[in-house]
Amino acid sequence: MDFKSTWQIIKAGAAKLFGKDTKVKVIVLIGIAGILMILLSECGSKTQKKPQTADIDSKQVMANYTETLEEKIDQIVSSIEGVGENKVMVTLASSEEYVYASETKDSRDRTEDVGSGESKKTQTKDVKESNLILVEDENGQKQALIQKQIEPKVKGVVVVCEGGDSIAVQQRVIDAVTVALDISASKVCVTKLGG
Template identity: 45%
Template structure:
């Protein structure tokens, strides 16, 4: 390897600069792969799972509630109705056969037959497999929220926390419990 590169180093300054820039570029590409990070909030397949979604919601709500004046130390717990729901694209074939028997001028008998065939639309994934095409991802609905904080003994702070939670998660106040931290 050294023998092949030595003639390049003995050339003029332009050649040395080009070789050096090329080697530097390759080294940077190599080292960049060590520093790449996957988003922590997504599952390995790039899709959410309900535990990750719940943890992300709790963290964001905790940060928001903690920034309310008078709250102090706080803890947040969120319960979800179900898991993440994935909706996949489908192709639908519909075939309708209709038969009419006539007896003179009046219709004697009408017979209809419907056939519907549904199938998922498959696409090639990067690994050579065929996977169903994801149309949409429905996040689970929030079933209830508990906020435990130091400032909940004050009715004004409690109402502020209740307003923050109901507004940020778009849920009714009867699904939220705000209580004092011991």
């Protein structure tokens, strides 16, 4: 059913309902038109929300970082005597963090009220104001200046290898991974690769 036919039905129904009272007709028709406009505007605004690109970018960065770590650990572990074929999995405890440069202004306001006699009232107010330092990028948009980038923290590493049943191989792999990633030995698991 299109808009014109709907409008004709509403108009005919209103004419039968209210007879020849034009003021009532006009008010009812304006009300109905308003309701239709609201309904039509709601139908048009029900578009699906797209995921935020920042979340997608952050997840992709994390996946790339994890993949790079796994490749580096795989290269290191593969060169250890007795390891043989291996697979490496790295899990992260946190995401990449940024510390932004800022400028801080400290000020102190001091107010003294002197009353009659010896009464004095002193109020001190410390004000600390911090603002991010903004710089323009190549597109002319202002962005906060990154002072430091903190790499994600490694939660754990699993190394599955052919020589994983040997205690000596396990220890060499654990030593290599803990030194390479600066993590504790309790976060590294080395086990034998199944057939």
